[in-house]
Amino acid sequence: MNTPADEQSTPEELTTARQTIDNLDAVLVHTLAERFRCTQQVGRIKAEYNLPPSDPAREERQIARLRGLADEAGLDPEFAEKFLAFIIAEVIRHHLEIRGQ
Numbered sequence: 001m002n003t004p005a006d007e008q009s010t011p012e013e014l015t016t017a018r019q020t021i022d023n024l025d026a027v028l029v030h031t032l033a034e035r036f037r038c039t040q041q042v043g044r045i046k047a048e049y050n051l052p053p054s055d056p057a058r059e060e061r062q063i064a065r066l067r068g069l070a071d072e073a074g075l076d077p078e079f080a081e082k083f084l085a086f087i088i089a090e091v092i093r094h095h096l097e098i099r100g101q
Helices: 004-009 012-048 056-073 077-099
Strands: none
Touching: 012 077, 056 077
């Protein structure tokens, strides 16, 4: 935990960079929340039409698309794929819950 003395010795540019990171973290959380609201709707639709919780073909397309976006943005595509895989697993879990399985 930072003490006032620590804060006084922290360079201003470091404090500014950290504030930017904090702001981006907030954007990520709100964006993920919105994404999960959308995937909940997808889960309800899938349950209504008795569709499977996962769609491997779409997942593969999404992975390829996200890897390309990551590469364009200068982000490690492997990291982006792992991040998306984590999200997909959580979405499938939610879809199973919606379906009551």
